[in-house]
Amino acid sequence: MTAYVLVPGAFTGGWVWEQVAARLREAGAEAYPVTLTGMGERRDEAGPGTGPETHAEDLLRVIDAIADPRIVLVGHGYGLHPVLAAADRRPGRVARIVSVDTALPQDDEAAERSLPDPEARERLADGAGDGGWLSPPEPGGWPRWGSTEGVPAGSLERLERLAVPQPARTLTQPLRLTGPAAALPTTGVLCTANGSSIDLVEMLVESGPPQFRALADERMRFFELGTGHWPMLSAPEELAEVLRAAAAGEGHRVAAPGRAPGPERPAHLLPFLLDVPEVPRERHGRIDLHLPDTERPRPAVVFVHGGPVAPDQRPTPRDTPFLLGYGRYAAALGAVGVTLDHRMHGLADYPRAAEDLAEAVALVRAHPRVDGERIALWFFSTGGLLTADWLAAPPPWLRCLAASYPALAPLPGWAGVEPRFRPVDAVGTAGGPPVVLIRAGREHPAFAATVEEFLTAAGTKGAAVEVVDVPHGHHSFELVDPTDESRAAVERAMRSVLTHLGNAASPDGDR
Structure with a gap:
């Protein structure tokens, strides 16, 4: 019994x-x-x-x-x-x-x-x-x-x-x-x-x-x-x-990963795959600005993490080696690298995260070290859903969107996500900036399906999308696959984003 x-x-x-x-x-x-x-x-x-x-x-x-x-x-x-x-x-x-x-x-x-x-x-x-x-x-x-x-x-x-x-x-x-x-x-x-x-x-x-x-x-x-x-x-x-x-003890058993599990550290605390120098960093509320070696106003790249992230997670995303690495890398190439902590703690939090991002971008554009007319937004993983607002109503100063291994539509069963956060529906509807999409070849099927749907919609609507492939890369390849292939993909994607910003790699470059 x-x-x-x-x-x-x-x-x-x-x-x-x-x-x-x-x-x-x-x-x-x-x-x-x-x-x-x-x-x-x-x-x-x-x-x-x-x-x-x-x-x-x-x-x-x-x-x-x-x-x-x-x-x-x-x-x-x-x-x-x-x-x-x-x-x-x-x-x-x-x-x-x-x-x-x-x-x-x-x-x-x-x-x-x-x-x-x-x-x-x-x-x-x-x-x-x-x-x-x-x-x-x-x-x-x-x-x-x-x-x-x-x-x-x-x-x-x-x-x-x-x-x-x-x-x-x-x-x-x-x-x-x-x-x-x-x-x-x-x-x-x-x-x-x-x-x-x-x-x-x-x-x-x-x-x-x-x-x-x-x-x-x-x-x-x-x-x-x-x-x-x-x-x-x-x-x-x-x-x-x-x-x-x-x-009765029935049910599906999940297999342990077939590849080497790597160091016994959370993936988000693994080192960044590129050796980048430390640069001056300013903290303003939810954002950090990583500053290049020039006093002249420079374009900015705002890096937007995924989630949900537990509200008590420490370090917070902007203090992880991952975002620190991206922020410093952008600054080393002459742009202001901006890292952000937004409040996406659950699937119902996308509106709040979108508000946090909009406030952060406004603060960045007003900063004296930033050229407010040259901004790029770079999204990671499930943060990709936040691109929808910017694709649907792109401001003229937004010169580029980038997305690494993103979700570009709510994943199956994500009924708690508001309908507005569907980049696959927004792409190409309002013109908008070019998109640099970094695609992991060994992506999880649910994410990969949204990327393919996005690319199909972009092709149908004539949206400009450059795909940077990492054929042997997994989700979060910068951390779990620190290979030459992964490094080359990050370098190529960054060069493309900075090119759209207008010669950002040279601190004294012209627009």
Whole structure:
């Protein structure tokens, strides 16, 4: 006999699991949908001290009352935090942890860090307001918390009607783990309409920081469901089948990368592939200006990182060897190299990142060391979606756009990205500056598909695009493939960008 303990996410109660629980019981299992203290019908039970430990204790009482020898703990969204805390305290009772469309949090991590809605994070940072409670989304606002694709209208109406405020401390206090939960078999249920997929996991294992290699561990398994973030409402029968398969140890195992993993350092902290000299650097708010050896106003190249980036990541992108290298390289060739920290902490943050970029460019153009009529923007990876605004309404001073291994349309399932951020639709619609596109030959398929779609659209509309190929390069090839081929590609791309800026390689050059 297997017993499933089903733990809901923020603002909800055990009622969201009713259909899944019914199907599990029909198949002969036990199912225990849990409503945590202060949630659902237990809203009035919360007090000033209600936090993650309160919810962990809720689950421990459920676990201790179950006689079945095999317990599968299932967490959705915020619910995964108390699931891990309870498993950490009762590892001998837990046969498997199942994460439903939710990244596994780490020890000392608060749930607020992974909230998909930036406005909610701001309200929590401001003290949550409303007496220590975080209000649920307004009607129509639920997609900001995860795709509602597939949820029937009646179920969505019920979700909006029954949602209750979340005790703020449950989101702001960090998770405390001692280690046993990390050794338990774990299954990830990935909802492709919300942007999760096995392909994405494989990309993180191959190209991401070393911590993601744990996803290729023997204890990890994965399933995909072709629905949004609420499969218990949109696909309860399919989810119940997946939970049964997960309990049996089935699922896809992600293979460890076939190529050498390289130094045991996060990829973004690996050294830049070119040996470039240090140059004077000025810091102004979110930007740094790397200055060439001349007092005359010079053109500028603004380097725009991808993401999402955790809000507490240190060093921030502009202080990594990667962006420091690019900024110094531009300055060494006579341009002002500008590096930027923008606030893309989740898929819903593209508008905020776009605002940060626009503000940064305005500040750069006003700087006395910058020729404000000669600006280039250079985007990396998922930052490529930010090119859409500049392609749709290019200002006359924007002389060039560059994009390295970019996403040029939202990746499959990225429903949380606003429709405006689709460079494949914007290219060629308003004339605009030439584009230098640096393409990795061993790119991840999801990224490569958007690049090909972009090139097709550019060809149809007559947009000027120069492609710089790195045939043997992977995503982030400057860091993971520091080869002569990669160095030559970076040098060629930089020369092309500076040529569009007008003889930038010579500090005394003319326009």
